[in-house]
Amino acid sequence: MSVPSAQEFHWQSLARLPSGRVYHSLVEVGGLMYMLGGCDAAGRPSPALELYSPEEDRWLSLPPMPSPRVGAAVAVLGKQILVVGGVAEDQRPLKVVEMYNTEEGKWRKRSSLREALMGVAITVKDGRALAVGGMGADLLSRGILQQYDLRKDVWALLPPMPTPRYDATAHLLGNKVYVAGGRQCKRTLKVFELYDSETRSWTTLPNIPCKRSYGGVFWDSLGRLCLLGGLRKGGGHQSSKFTNNVNIFDTNQGLWLKSEDTVSMKTKRADFASAFLRGRMVVAGGLGHQPSVLDTVEAFHPHKRKWETLAPMAVPRCSASSIVIRDRLLVVGGVNQVPSSAHEILYVKEEECL
Structure with a gap:
């Protein structure tokens, strides 16, 4: 498969937030x-719900969420957006679950989680949301696995994850949910576990080779988990240890x-935007050993087997x-000393942009 050259990738600034x-x-x-x-x-925490209109290149304000929140887990069930947990205005986790119907333009309160949780990982299988892990109000990690049935509006308990954690990454591949990394308190984990929805059982997979936080995480077109960069050791900027390490898990070989x-x-670098785009791994922005926030962008060329520099973010x-969305990477908001309203899109020149 041919992949675009570095010169074919272009950034465009879109309507700011x-x-x-x-x-x-x-x-x-x-x-x-x-x-x-x-x-x-x-x-x-903001209650805002906004829709980006590519035809008009502007943000449309929609009815706000009943519960303002930060870092919510979000799943799409048909034309509806399920919003789960997160952090409230009092800095405590939320148990409230709300759903927005994009066709009706209305919010509805749904059955709450069994307890307030933040840092929940979520994925969707057969029209049902699977919410795994999280951190409770006592700051302890949970191994809970919950399945939401939209039709019945109920949360069902499934066999719990062997390793309690929050801020993990969950991904559905066939009948299996892969849960990678995460944290317990401030400790970053290398744990990698798999839930089989057919046997309703958990399997422990080989640990992630490199412990990292704030790295890039995505799945490529071959069904491989890609973990990139991140922070190996925190602390002040001078003592922080960033990595450029890349780990790839092949699900076929296990x-x-x-x-x-x-x-x-x-x-x-750490705390950057990352994606698998047009056959290439892409990383953009973030923090590194440089004194200021990064605007640099790199993409891996699988045939040349090297990382190439792309045009920087504005x-x-x-x-x-x-x-x-539609083979375009949208990078929205973020921080550069203060929260940013920037909104940029990375696309390949041969196509029309959004």
Whole structure:
């Protein structure tokens, strides 16, 4: 398969957000991008729900969420957006679950979680949301696995995850839910576990080779988990240890590729936007050993087996939210000293942009 050259990727600045935002959630419904919640410049959780209109290049304000929240888990069930948990205005986790019907333009309160949780990982199988893990109000991690049935409006308990954690990554592949990484208190985990929905059982997979937080996470077109960069050791900026390490898990072989079979990124970075786009791994922005926030962008060429430099983002930032829609990477909000209102799209020149 041919992949675009580095020169074919271009950035375009789109309509800025109504206000600077960070830790918001992005979802796609019917090819359109919705943005929910987040944190404003004063550190307050936002109730905002906004839709980006590509035809008009502007943000449309929709009815706000009944419960303002930051870092909610969001799942799309048909034409409806399910919003689960997150952090409330009092900085405590939420148990409230709300659903927005994109056709009716209305919010409905749904059955709450069994307890208030933040940092829940969520995925969808057969029209049902699977919510895994999270951190409770006592700051302890949970191993709970809950399944939401839209028709019955009930949460059912499934066998719990062996390793309690929050801020993990959950991904559905066939009948299996892969749950990678996450945290317990402030400790980053290398745990990698798999839930089989047919046997209703958990399996422990080989640990992630490199412990990291704030790295890039996505699945490529071959069904491989890709973990890139991140922070190996926190602390002040001077003592932080960033990495350019790349780990790839092959689900067919059930193992992590050897280090000689992967290629490290050019720049050590963390807290960046990342995606698999047009056959290439892409990383953009973030924090590194440089004194300021990064605007640099790299993409891996699978045939040349090397990382190449792409055109930089117009607005340097970290902690941005991103989503791929119709082979385009949208990078929204983030932080550069203060929450950013920037909204940029990375696309391949041969196609029309949004």
